[in-house]
Amino acid sequence: MVKVGVVGYGTIGQRLADGVALQKDMELIGIADVAPTLPVLALKEKGMPYNFYLALSENKEKLEKFGIPISGNLEDLIKKCDIILDATNAGIGAKNKKLYEKYGKKAIFQGGEKTEIADVFFHGYANFEKGLGKQFLKLTSCNTTGLIRTVDALDREIGIDNVIITIVRRVADPGDYHRGLTNALKVDKVPNHQAVDLMLVMPHVKATGTLVHTPVTHGHFITVAAKPKKTVTKEAVVEIFKKHPRIRVVKIEDGFLGNASIFKFGRDLGHPRGDLYEVFTWEETITVFDDRIIYSIHIPQESVTIPETIDGIRAAMKMQLDRLEAVSLTNKYLNIKNINY
Amino acid sequence: MVKVGVVGYGTIGQRLADGVALQKDMELIGIADVAPTLPVLALKEKGMPYNFYLALSENKEKLEKFGIPISGNLEDLIKKCDIILDATNAGIGAKNKKLYEKYGKKAIFQGGEKTEIADVFFHGYANFEKGLGKQFLKLTSCNTTGLIRTVDALDREIGIDNVIITIVRRVADPGDYHRGLTNALKVDKVPNHQAVDLMLVMPHVKATGTLVHTPVTHGHFITVAAKPKKTVTKEAVVEIFKKHPRIRVVKIEDGFLGNASIFKFGRDLGHPRGDLYEVFTWEETITVFDDRIIYSIHIPQESVTIPETIDGIRAAMKMQLDRLEAVSLTNKYLNIKNINY
Amino acid sequence: MVKVGVVGYGTIGQRLADGVALQKDMELIGIADVAPTLPVLALKEKGMPYNFYLALSENKEKLEKFGIPISGNLEDLIKKCDIILDATNAGIGAKNKKLYEKYGKKAIFQGGEKTEIADVFFHGYANFEKGLGKQFLKLTSCNTTGLIRTVDALDREIGIDNVIITIVRRVADPGDYHRGLTNALKVDKVPNHQAVDLMLVMPHVKATGTLVHTPVTHGHFITVAAKPKKTVTKEAVVEIFKKHPRIRVVKIEDGFLGNASIFKFGRDLGHPRGDLYEVFTWEETITVFDDRIIYSIHIPQESVTIPETIDGIRAAMKMQLDRLEAVSLTNKYLNIKNINY
Amino acid sequence: MVKVGVVGYGTIGQRLADGVALQKDMELIGIADVAPTLPVLALKEKGMPYNFYLALSENKEKLEKFGIPISGNLEDLIKKCDIILDATNAGIGAKNKKLYEKYGKKAIFQGGEKTEIADVFFHGYANFEKGLGKQFLKLTSCNTTGLIRTVDALDREIGIDNVIITIVRRVADPGDYHRGLTNALKVDKVPNHQAVDLMLVMPHVKATGTLVHTPVTHGHFITVAAKPKKTVTKEAVVEIFKKHPRIRVVKIEDGFLGNASIFKFGRDLGHPRGDLYEVFTWEETITVFDDRIIYSIHIPQESVTIPETIDGIRAAMKMQLDRLEAVSLTNKYLNIKNINY
Ligand SMILES: NC(=O)c1ccc[n+]([C@@H]2O[C@H](COP(=O)([O-])OP(=O)(O)OC[C@H]3O[C@@H](n4cnc5c(N)ncnc54)[C@H](O)[C@@H]3O)[C@@H](O)[C@H]2O)c1
Numbered sequence A, B, C, D: 001m002v003k004v005g006v007v008g009y010g011t012i013g014q015r016l017a018d019g020v021a022l023q024k025d026m027e028l029i030g031i032a033d034v035a036p037t038l039p040v041l042a043l044k045e046k047g048m049p050y051n052f053y054l055a056l057s058e059n060k061e062k063l064e065k066f067g068i069p070i071s072g073n074l075e076d077l078i079k080k081c082d083i084i085l086d087a088t089n090a091g092i093g094a095k096n097k098k099l100y101e102k103y104g105k106k107a108i109f110q111g112g113e114k115t116e117i118a119d120v121f122f123h124g125y126a127n128f129e130k131g132l133g134k135q136f137l138k139l140t141s142c143n144t145t146g147l148i149r150t151v152d153a154l155d156r157e158i159g160i161d162n163v164i165i166t167i168v169r170r171v172a173d174p175g176d177y178h179r180g181l182t183n184a185l186k187v188d189k190v191p192n193h194q195a196v197d198l199m200l201v202m203p204h205v206k207a208t209g210t211l212v213h214t215p216v217t218h219g220h221f222i223t224v225a226a227k228p229k230k231t232v233t234k235e236a237v238v239e240i241f242k243k244h245p246r247i248r249v250v251k252i253e254d255g256f257l258g259n260a261s262i263f264k265f266g267r268d269l270g271h272p273r274g275d276l277y278e279v280f281t282w283e284e285t286i287t288v289f290d291d292r293i294i295y296s297i298h299i300p301q302e303s304v305t306i307p308e309t310i311d312g313i314r315a316a317m318k319m320q321l322d323r324l325e326a327v328s329l330t331n332k333y334l335n336i337k338n339i340n341y
């Protein structure tokens, strides 16, 4: 049983904790945060399924006011773990890293940290082997994680020379009050960081792209124009996507009208928080045109990086040495079912 | 065991089915809908915990395409039930009523139907006794249900002469594509229907109000200026609300910044779909001014009517004759905990 | 002086009327609508700069209630004109066409009508010659009008083989209450109609694309990946766009952060309604990658079709026979200045 | 001719400059800002109708890059003026005040500054006399300015004892990228600052209220429940509002459906930027209930403070000593027409 701690119990940290708790070959030692945030209050109301470690001792009284039992401080948690999943706000991970180094522990950082923080910029499916035994991994960001799933799937079957993407980025998560746009689209410079990041993880594929922030919260939307190394039909592309457990192919005509349908679907499935681990593609958005495969994907930004982060534990801890063995164990424990209609 | 069927498995119907399934003294016979909608696909992916009855026979093939087992048609369901919860789109209930009459069954309709459809316009807490043994009940709409909870709570303790309300109405549910506003507020005539409806259910209280539709999906927001029959302090009002199991008092300073915080909190609590049965009020919005008690409430529109509808089953079927006995059984089975900080 | 009437005085009709009124070689005979809509009330408050014709006689009293002088009915207007700009709601133009035929008048329809309604699917810059002397023209829709401007500009200089586009479509105009999305993206089937329409107007260019509707009102956003027939530098592309009077090149770093900056800029320029006739492109979104030119454009949907519609008058009435002579007269009278920094 | 300068040429500053330029008894000496912002670029494209003074000398080169002629620095502007309208970002005015003191000039600050900055917290209609001859005035914020117009109008005719308000606040101006909410309502503590501010300007009226921020840009919406000192009919209230030049009474049934209709109406009226100086109320939202007058108002936040600020010049400079003489001159030059249907 690999011992895992989660530092930062926000949007990503909560989901990491839940994901790790489902893995039969891992043990969640606890989670750490700095204050009685709403997720911590929710943890309390759920009966403290996970032990709470306080990362900011001066807030002890605030926690006690709410009757939240404290299992120790951040270093207490680190000492008990083999590996830490750091899901603190962007930039904090870099500070925490010193503690992980102090105790000789491994750690996986999320997309908000600088790439230099880690030994390898990691994505479960695309470069599992690179992560084997490494001390510090950084996971690709939510958009890049989902995008790479699809590009890697195509690349392994037919070879991909390059991709041109347009990202329609959800500007805030549901519940965010510290960021947001109102009736405005915001344009980023080309290439966007996701295209650059893709090239770091898949150096044999060239990439560029445009990004526009939109005032929605329920998922990013990406169009991809990928140049394959050999000709391919739409049907073959659909089959490649359907085979992939972390990609789900749906149809507009079945009622999947956009990001909000998918968010609602996740809720109606009864998943905790309505979360979905899969990226979605719509069959009616897939086509082959000129020298390019064209398709669109939906990225459930709050939960998409969970599977690949757990893959990262498997790689860093050398729990499995084989890519497919590792990812399929993650999938199995996360109950990813590979349903397509 | 009272046998219950749910007709219309959309936003409200799904939650009614889940709520009934939790009641230890009720049996959910099944649910009916007309097509393989996304909620029905989700039901399928969850392993068909509820039996599905097809209300539109010509769609049989479509259902079969998705491998959804059909337990019968709408009349088959009705025949097996003691009472039907009709949660079809506004106006359809009036048609279905003929079938319920044909088989001599009881039914509870939701807020979208005309008030004339029912023998009594029902609200569990406020007028439970009126529903006792009646064949047809119509539940108050989501805003009115939540509003009446709070006005009734105050009225029973201190007496309320009249209320003036402003409703900031969420214009669509998450996932809705058939309605929506973009960067626009829409104003309704005064009085809004919720004030009028309140007077129908609580004829001894006068009410008026303004309503403005806003482009958000995560809950209605209402400000209330209620005129009490005797003077009262803010603290007393807070205590009345805190005692009520279906009203939750929170604080802005604890992180409950608005509707989106509450929606996120419901998800983080791990409730299916992130649903919340309680209305919320913020302590910092409660005050006593001149001759009025002022407070604000948050209405989780997708789930707020579930408890009162289940109270309605208890009343119509005379499962309990006492109001408080009935509502507290509903609360118990729905796991409503009455937590306040 | 060519005599012009505008039928339908809504979002597009008002702007067409203003645009025609500025043309020194045209005379605006009047405008027609069916009711005292807000634009008609605004016309009244401005002192009736344009004569009003009532297209629905039964509404006469309503108009009189507001003191709006009526110059005649729809047929009265048609009879006095050489050419009608029909800007009624989609589908109405097809009915009105019979009247235009009855009086042997020319007409130009907007994008909401079926393409079959017209003798030629028209775009001032791209196929002016096709419109010469024709009776019925239909203008490309707002997205297609702007898109074609840029593709045509590139095509005339370096040849374009094909284009792949992603449209981030504003879902409603400011002030629209009859359509809207709230926190939802809506995906369309590939190819979108704009790509198909481009091929109708520019049959030598292949096109496909994806479209996602977004909850904003201030302009469509399009990314284009165009395959040129010969290699080209980014600088050359920028120069081609800068030379085009109806394309404006701006920089994100100068403060043009997205659609809302541009909308605000139009207002600050003091243009009536803040309207802009140009499409905008951001220098930082233009790049050359693999075999493709990549760039993004902003489409001010309310006003972008005005110049090309006026070009259509010039073509249909054979006021000019030469494309560049015609469009530059339109530009001059519309005060399009070709400013770039 | 009173010599006026505008410091800070953003949303408010631009409109102040335009408003002053229209006053036949004032001279706009120039405007000052720190950088070639989009409003300054727009000024350039309009042919520099106002002289530009550079408030941050290190940015000189940036201005020159765009060919913007510089008439001097901030102190140069101040020296030439009798009075400065400071419309810089909240907090900057406090710093600038030292310069105004240095040169012994008068100044009017906007709502973002602290109330202590000024000798009097000013509102043209409500407390004109208090501003007479004062050196430093601070104008009420946009919501408070509009609210006080209506409360003062009622108060002068029938006496108002107290008001309870609910503000549905637009969270950002069109074009704002530095603030915004996405699918979220944000609740403020009761009482909101607008109620407190009302009491500062009208100390004989008690006030409280709730405020919720909403993700829209086209105007604030306020419901008011005002307690009159004598009974009054709805019709009388409508008449009081109709008589007021800066309040406009409209009807939902005429098509004024909400904030976005009004914003569009302003644009269709052809006003620069589509601006409106009036607050709007809907006849169908006005009622008399129990001891209260109830009504709703729309606040065009970008332009509503312009008239009262110009009134402030008249007071501070003692151009008129009589309240009604002063405001009606402002109204006349701003072309406020007092139209009601
Ligand atoms: N939200 C997304 O959609 C998303 C998707 C993919 C990746 N990410 C990345 O995941 C990381 C976390 O983002 P998030 O959205 O979950 O943020 P969040 O703000 O929801 O959660 C961060 C949590 O970390 C806690 N925290 C801050 N400092 C801490 C410390 N010193 N010790 C312990 N806890 C601390 C905060 O209190 C908060 O609860 C970031 O790197 C982000 O870029 C986010």
Ligand SMILES: NC(=O)c1ccc[n+]([C@@H]2O[C@H](COP(=O)([O-])OP(=O)(O)OC[C@H]3O[C@@H](n4cnc5c(N)ncnc54)[C@H](O)[C@@H]3O)[C@@H](O)[C@H]2O)c1
Residues within 6 Å of the ligand: B007, B008, B009, B010, B011, B012, B013, B032, B033, B034, B035, B037, B055, B087, B088, B089, B090, B091, B092, B110, B111, B112, B113, B141, B142, B173, B301, B302, B305
């Ligand atoms: N959505 C809310 O926030 C809310 C809140 C309170 C009350 N209500 C009321 O609840 C009712 C249902 O609303 P909803 O939001 O759940 O609608 P919905 O559209 O989500 O669901 C309605 C369901 O009824 C099904 N249906 C339609 N005709 C049918 C028929 N003849 N037989 C069986 N099923 C049929 C539809 O396929 C759909 O699945 C309405 O009266 C509404 O006014 C809704």
Ligand SMILES: NC(=O)c1ccc[n+]([C@@H]2O[C@H](COP(=O)([O-])OP(=O)(O)OC[C@H]3O[C@@H](n4cnc5c(N)ncnc54)[C@H](O)[C@@H]3O)[C@@H](O)[C@H]2O)c1
Residues within 6 Å of the ligand: C007, C008, C009, C010, C011, C012, C013, C032, C033, C034, C035, C037, C055, C087, C088, C089, C090, C091, C092, C110, C111, C112, C113, C141, C142, C173, C301, C302, C305
């Ligand atoms: N709004 C846009 O962004 C946009 C952009 C490009 C093209 N278009 C196209 O322009 C056309 C008009 O669209 P719009 O947005 O201006 O619509 P709109 O609804 O703003 O205006 C249409 C006007 O036509 C009037 N009308 C309806 N029937 C009439 C009749 N029989 N006779 C006279 N007037 C009548 C209506 O009262 C209304 O004022 C449509 O074909 C649309 O697809 C719209």
Ligand SMILES: NC(=O)c1ccc[n+]([C@@H]2O[C@H](COP(=O)([O-])OP(=O)(O)OC[C@H]3O[C@@H](n4cnc5c(N)ncnc54)[C@H](O)[C@@H]3O)[C@@H](O)[C@H]2O)c1
Residues within 6 Å of the ligand: D007, D008, D009, D010, D011, D012, D013, D032, D033, D034, D035, D037, D055, D087, D088, D089, D090, D091, D092, D110, D111, D112, D113, D141, D142, D173, D301, D302, D305
């Ligand atoms: N925007 C509104 O709706 C609104 C309504 C009423 C009152 N106000 C108040 O008006 C004031 C201005 O707000 P705004 O919305 O116009 O802001 P804004 O950001 O649009 O404009 C402020 C301008 O001031 C300039 N500036 C900053 N520092 C300066 C300096 N030292 N010297 C000269 N110029 C400087 C900025 O460059 C900017 O152009 C604030 O007090 C605000 O609270 C705003």
